Amino acid sequence: MQSFKEAQKQEELKLKGATSSKLDQSSILPTHLKPDALFETSYGAQKAQILATALELRLFDYLAQCKNDSGRSIQDIRGGIGIKSARPEDFLNALVAMGHLVREGKDLESWRYRNSEEANVFCVRESPLYMGQIMHRFANIRENSFGELTKLLKEESTYKIKEFNELYSKHHTSVPEFAHAMESCIKLAVFKLSESILPRLCDQGLETIADIGGGSGYTLMEFCRHNPRIKCAIDCELGELRDTFTEYLGREEKCAGGERLRERVFFQELDFLKEGSFRFKIPGSNMDKVDGIVFGNVMHNWELKVRKELMRKSFESLSKGGKIIIYDYFLDEESSKLPSYLMSLHMQLVCRGSQFTFAEMKGWLEEAGFSEVVIESLDGRMEACIATKK
Numbered sequence: 001m002q003s004f005k006e007a008q009k010q011e012e013l014k015l016k017g018a019t020s021s022k023l024d025q026s027s028i029l030p031t032h033l034k035p036d037a038l039f040e041t042s043y044g045a046q047k048a049q050i051l052a053t054a055l056e057l058r059l060f061d062y063l064a065q066c067k068n069d070s071g072r073s074i075q076d077i078r079g080g081i082g083i084k085s086a087r088p089e090d091f092l093n094a095l096v097a098m099g100h101l102v103r104e105g106k107d108l109e110s111w112r113y114r115n116s117e118e119a120n121v122f123c124v125r126e127s128p129l130y131m132g133q134i135m136h137r138f139a140n141i142r143e144n145s146f147g148e149l150t151k152l153l154k155e156e157s158t159y160k161i162k163e164f165n166e167l168y169s170k171h172h173t174s175v176p177e178f179a180h181a182m183e184s185c186i187k188l189a190v191f192k193l194s195e196s197i198l199p200r201l202c203d204q205g206l207e208t209i210a211d212i213g214g215g216s217g218y219t220l221m222e223f224c225r226h227n228p229r230i231k232c233a234i235d236c237e238l239g240e241l242r243d244t245f246t247e248y249l250g251r252e253e254k255c256a257g258g259e260r261l262r263e264r265v266f267f268q269e270l271d272f273l274k275e276g277s278f279r280f281k282i283p284g285s286n287m288d289k290v291d292g293i294v295f296g297n298v299m300h301n302w303e304l305k306v307r308k309e310l311m312r313k314s315f316e317s318l319s320k321g322g323k324i325i326i327y328d329y330f331l332d333e334e335s336s337k338l339p340s341y342l343m344s345l346h347m348q349l350v351c352r353g354s355q356f357t358f359a360e361m362k363g364w365l366e367e368a369g370f371s372e373v374v375i376e377s378l379d380g381r382m383e384a385c386i387a388t389k390k
Helices: 004-025 036-042 044-056 059-064 074-081 088-097 117-122 132-139 145-154 164-170 172-203 218-226 239-252 304-317 338-350 358-368
Strands: 101-104 112-115 208-212 232-237 265-269 290-296 318-328 371-377 383-388
Touching: 036 044, 044 059, 044 088, 044 132, 059 074, 059 112, 059 117, 074 088, 088 101, 112 117, 132 172, 145 338, 172 218, 172 239, 172 290, 172 318, 172 383, 208 218, 208 304, 218 232, 218 239, 218 265, 218 290, 232 239, 239 265, 290 304, 304 318, 304 358, 358 371, 358 383
Parallel strands: 208 232, 208 290, 232 265, 290 318
Antiparallel strands: 101 112, 318 383, 371 383
């Protein structure tokens, strides 16, 4: 009688033979298939870290200081940002290949580097559209949450997911840094809201507005700079952000349209999870309701029951005809918006949140009592969902 081990060995030989046969039959690779896109994806972590390192070294800032378009030599860059590597050209040329630097010259001795147009606008700290902080947060491997993705997908029931407030309070000393990073994330979206959407809402009577979880107050300050009809804007945040708000207010007052911002933009300490309802403090008024409530990249931090509670509180705290504005990374059913899916996975990895579709958001808002729910594109990544309290 054949033993178990002998039978197992025969099965392994059969399997090996079948596999070899399949390999023999497909020894010629189909010419129309290439692994290029897969490899491009697999290089993602390395490419991201190269960008993160360039931001850490302030390479883009250094190159932006060049007074002409001739660029900087390798030796200039060595001394300028303190590179000691034997082959800094590999690092610099990788950034050229990625499209973030431009190189001129025929050989190593004559190569000169300068920022790409995009890098000058979005990666230089002195630029009003600097977004390096959020880019670094996404790109830096040391801070990246995606190393836990397999564990989340396979062990969701035991994976230790924290509440957002727990993460926020644990890292309270870096809350201002987080606020700075969020500002760089939302700049283009806030610009579109300020320039195109808020004027229309002001035409409909919006004069007072509150930003729930508004961080540094940047969003409201931009709203007010571009829309003089807004009389009162209230940044509702935890007390740890008060000094950051004051710092930003001083900076924004120096910008065009920022005069007298202190008479229109205010800070109100608010823990929006603990408050029974929102009661806004409007200077010179006994009213505690506003014409508009904003949630910018806030809803995705929370699970559904918290989102619904925030919408319910917002409905109660708006004046008749008031608007709720939720701008975020919305998912689409065609699965074509990669940034939204990446953000949704990130939120699942770090807290109990996730992204959502417009259809889901519309349903939750209508359940809370809102109507006339619409969505508008902002910066190609984020969209604004706007609804009305009738």
